Amino acid sequence: MSLKQKLISIVGEQYVSDGLAEKYVYSFDMTENPPKRPAMVVMPESVQQLQQIVRIANKDRVPLVPFVTGQNIGGLTIPQVDDAVTVDLKRMNKIVEVDDEAMYAVVEPGVTFGHLRKYLDEHNPSLTYTYPLAPPYTSVLANALLQGLCDLSTMRGAMGDFINGLEAILPTGEIVRAGSAIMGDGNWFGRYPLPDLVGLFSGWQGMSGFVTKIAVQLWPKKQFTRHAALFTFGEVPTTELLKRIARAQLIDDADCMSLSIVKMLLGVSPPVQVYGGEPDYGTLLTLSGNIEKEADAKYELIETFVEDARKNESRQLLVDWDAISRMLGDQAKSWVDFPSDAFKVLTEYDGLTWVGTYIHPKHWGEALSGGRKIVEKYGFELMAYLKPMNSMHFGEFKFIIRFPKDDATVEKVRHCNEELLDFALSLKALPYKTPVWAAKKLQQNADPGFVELLKRIRKTLDPNGIMNPGRWGL
Amino acid sequence: MLEQPKDFIGNILAILTSKPLARPDFKDIVAKWKMVVVLETDYYPVTIRFDKGMRVEHGDIPHPTLRVNAKLSTIIELVKGKTSPIRALLNGGLKVKGILRHPRATLRFYRLISSSLKR
Amino acid sequence: MSPYESVIADWLHRCNRCGTCKYIFRDYGPSCPSGEQYRFESYFASGRISIARALTTGEIDWQESLLKPTFACTECGACQIQCMAPHREHIVEMIEELRSLVVDKLGPLPPHRAIAESISRKHNPYEATHHNREIVQQLNLPDKADTVLFLGCTSNYKETSVRDATLSVLKKAGINFTVVDEYCCGSPLLRTGQRAFARQAAEHNLEAFEKAGAERVITSCAGCYRTLSKDYKKLGFDLDIDLLHSVQLVNELLTEKKLKVTQQGSIGRVTYHDPCHLGRHMGVYEEPRQMLGVLPVEFVEMHPNEKNAWCCGAGGGVKSSFPELAQATAAIRLGHARAVNADILVSACPFCKRNLSDANQGQVAKVLDIVELVDLAT
Structure with a gap:
């Protein structure tokens, strides 16, 4: 029996394809990373079906590439080897459980931010999850496992920190759990006190197995939420002011962006240029309180920090949301509307990419000003x-590039991103949602013991090397 | 009426003035104006040209009909209704050169701004 | 030379597959019947745009396996409503151009070829005997009139109760109208990539309108209405005629009391399905709702509706070539009607009526066209 026939016997003919359209559409993402076509695409509906697929792949040495909702970056779902099978998990889309008391949700891979938001609004209105600067239909599970950022990250960190536990199918086909749900269902409250086996899957880009369920933390919705905008000049003064505000733990989130992005939200047509005298950055600040006074007090403290900053640069400006709404009109709403609206400025072309990193605060301003020079050099x-x-x-920090995917521009984007990454690595920054080319550069700079440990763990979990081979440059 | 400016303050002005300029009667009136106003701010100056419509450009030009000077923070105070153009003029937050030479242009610009600031 | 410019070339480097087209904006409910049915990325609008781009740039070659993802789409246009990228208004045009390119290289799907052959031989897609002029004789209609009723093939040969109700309502309102020797408007050809034949149909129909001295053309078919209004212009024809869907005229007649409601008591609990051709493609949402406000029915909105309405599943050549998609899509829509406890599901398109009736397994008691409801009540 051919591989295709075996897969059909598991999921049915409708959900296996080796047609040209599918092979092509699953061969690339929105970034400049080189495309490669899978041999076929399979779409399981259940953990049992997926387990059978993994068992066959392990036996027949078939490379498997996990894929969920299709809004991919970093080449993360592009096969790195020949004859790979892309496993599209979007049919596994159940919200398994929401626990109002322990404030978590257990979801399958195909559940998106939009769907979780809708579910919570309808069933658990006192709770919220967090939303990234991404289209609304990206996978909650994939984003958490890729340790991305969201609209609570300033207060609470990367999404990988929100994982309470998970269920996974190992490359050899066994189903395992990590976190408190090892004690059974309805008990996904956290990861400790245990050996933290979530780390065997978080950040691995699908190299250590398929995560089939993930428990993520939810938060109570505060009664009062306020937004404000901060317009600032200079990379170092901007980061210094943001550091002060963030350390005081006054804000849920700060979305700081080049003013060009704010202008894009206002509808300025591409290419959006920088004009002398414009503020360099616009930051959306979100703060909340259980009572209005709490939110007001936080805002007042931020005002004093900005006043201090104005002693060095009188143009640093904090603007409350009432004024922003009038100054920016309808688009003010887009700026605060997660997970729906804000992504639209990034849909100008078929190409979208960024080099994004997490970095020590002491290098933050320097990284930003150095990165800016590189992007400006490339135009x-x-x-x-x-x-x-x-x-x-x-x-x-990240530098986003939206670009038409013609050959010349793609080549220019590759050079720009490489230079950005080299500069970031020189400041010991760590790239996230890391493409293979960036992972290879990271390895050259990283402690060799870390790379060796990665390889050893992978060999132990996946002796036949079937899970997403080639990712992380391994 | 107003083609989209490319700069930040130009966009803010475009949004603020879009409401009164959406009224056909007022739009027709403004379309007849022929004057140039430079708005100097602590960020950068913009030039507002009225000539069969309104256009905002980044930068300054010599010899405008009116030269208005205000900090962006004052403009925000105006937007929020915490001060009025008259009060800002009196306390020096807003300065206008050309009032005496071009009283009609001043009146017109005042009319546009005050109707843009109405809630 | 083709009157069509290449929309694919115009928007070649735009869609980055953000996926916003897949679901209703801020509601998060599904919007794409094809994507929901087949689930592969290639069956969403963004997938089809990718295929179009790859064929244009030569990244992929012409293969039979492209046919299904290319054609298994109702062209309902819901993707266009949700998309926020610059090319959003052109997605359906891109899909139609892709189909036309595929037909040029690989030929049409067999059922679509059969439709074209039937239109060529019998001037309708149903292999039915062409008989418009008999209606003129039966109803003693004049040869010439300011108003021409364009019957549409589905109404004239399949859902004849829609035709009869439209004729009856126009008579009751005292409208001086006639019916011309109409050919299929060309919609099934345009939607299935067979553009060349559509031009001939348009030429014939426009000549017939002119011969009749028509100043306005009315049709009860949403697909005909869109084709006559929009596509004929794209084919390069300049129509100096007012085009109306029957809901636009009948709503006016009801408002002006030229049609009087005579029915006593409620006909039933009614919900309205927005036909894609009438709603999303032509922007007509208000008139049918105003009509239902006047008629003796208990009107209830089902969700999603208006611009976000879920497609009936029939259009874009799907009913003939992908019956499983047509059936599944209609079943979902019928489920929406059932969720609001409607007895009668009303639409304003005979093709919607046909597909929803075919799929109805008791979710609603009846599927009717709105003009039938008007005929019942007046």
């Missing part, structure tokens, strides 16, 4: 995006 629109993370234990 791309200035689209820096930065966020204080986890109450300023670390910083995040």
Whole structure:
């Protein structure tokens, strides 16, 4: 029996394809990373079906590439080897459980931010999850496992920190759990006190197995939420002011972006240029309180920090949301609308990419100004995006490039991103949602013991090397 | 009426003025204006040209009909209704050169701005 | 030379597959019947745009396996409503151009070829005997009139109760109208990539309108309405005629009391299905709702509706070539009607009526066209 016939026997003919359209559409993502076609695409509906697929693949040495909702970056779902089978998990889309008391949700891979939001609004209105700067239909599970950032990251860190536990199919076909749910269902409250086996899957880009369920933390919705915008000049003064605000733990989130991105939200047509005298950055601040007074007090404290900053640069400006709504009109709503609206400025072309890193706060401003020079050298629109993370234990920055995917531009994007990454690595920053080319550069700079440990763990979990081979440059 | 400016303050002005300019009667009136106003801010100046419509450009030009000077923070105070154009003029937050030479242009610009600031 | 410019070339480097087209904006319910049915990325709008791009740039060659993802789409246009990228208004045009390219290289799907052959031989896609002029004789209609009723093939040969109700309502309102020797408007050809034949149909129909001295053309078919209004212009024809869907005229007649409601008591609990051709493609949402406000029915909205309405599943050549998609899509829509406890599911398109009736397994008691409801009540 051929591999295709075996897969059909598991999921049915309708959900296996080796047609040209499917092979092509699953061969690339929105970034500049080189495409490669899978041999076929299979779409299981259940853990049992997926387990059978993995068992066959392990026996027949078939490389498997996990894929969920299709809004991919970093080449993360592009096969790195020949004859791979892409496993599209979007049919596994159940919200398994929401626990109002312990505040978590257990979801399958195909559950998206939009769907979780809708579910919570309808069934658990006092709770919220967090939303990334991404289209609304990206996978909650994939984003958490890729340790991305979201609209609570300034207060609480990367999404990988929100994982309470998970269920996974190992490359050899066994189903395992990590976290408190090892004690049974309805008990996904956390990861400790245990050996933290979530780490065998978080950040691995699907190299250690298929995660079939994940428990993520939810948070109570605060009664009062306020937004404000901060317009600032200079990379170092901007990051210094954000550090001060974040360390004081006044804000849920700070979305700092090149002013060009704010102008894009306002509808300025591409290419969006920087004009002398415009503020360099616009930051959306979100703060909340259980009573209005709490939110107001936080806002007042932020005002004093900005006033201090104005002693050195009188143009640093904090603007409350009432004024922003009037100044920016309808688009003010887009700026705060997660997970739906804000991504639209990134859909100008078929190409979209970024080099994003997490970085020590002491290098944050330097990374930003150095990165800016590189992007300006290549003539791309200035689209820096930065966020204080986890109450300023670390910083995040990325330079986004939206580009038409013609050959010449793709080549230019590759050079620009490579230069950005080299510069970031020189400051000991860590790239996230790491493409293979970036992972290889990281390995050259990283402690060799870490790379060796990765290889050893992988060999132990996946002796036949079937799970997403080639990722992380391994 | 107003083609989209490319700069930040130009966009803010475009949004603020879009409401009164959406009224056909007022739009027709503004379309007849012929004057140039430079708005100097602590960020950068913009030039507002009225000539069969309104256009905002980044930068300054010599010899405009009116030269208005205000910090962006003052403009925000105006937007929020915490001050009025008259009060800002009196306390020096807003300065206008050309009032005496071009009283009609001043009145027109005042009319546009005050109707843009109405809630 | 083709009157069509290449929309694919115009928007070649736009869609980055953000996926916003897949679901209803801020509602998060599904919007794409084809994607929901087949689930592979290639069956969503973004997948089809990728295929179009790859064929244009030569990244992929012409293979039979492209046919299904290319054609298994109702072209309902829901993707266009949800998309926020610059090419959003052109997605359906891109899909139609892709189909036309595929037909040029690989030929049409067999059922679509049969439709074209039937239209060529019998001027309708149903292999039915062409008989418009008999209606003129039966109803003693004039040869010439300001108003022409364009019957549409589905109404004239399949859902004849829609035709009869439209004729009856126009008579009751005292409209001086006639019926011309109409050919299929060309919609099934345009939707299935067979553009060349559509031009001939348009030429014939426009000549017939002119011969009749028509100043306005009315049709009860949403597909004909869109084709006559939009596609004929794209084919390069300049129509100096007012085009109306029957709901637009009948709503006016009801409002002006030229049609009087005579029915006593409620006909039933009614919900309205927005036909894609009438709603999303032509922007007509209000008139049928106003009509249902006047008629003796208990009107209830089902969800999703208006611009986000779920497609009936029939259009884009799907009913003939992908009956499983047509059936499944209609079943979902019938489920929406059932969820609001409607007895009668009303639409304003005979093709919607046909497909929803075919799929109805008791979710609603009846599927009717709105003009039938008007005929019942007046």
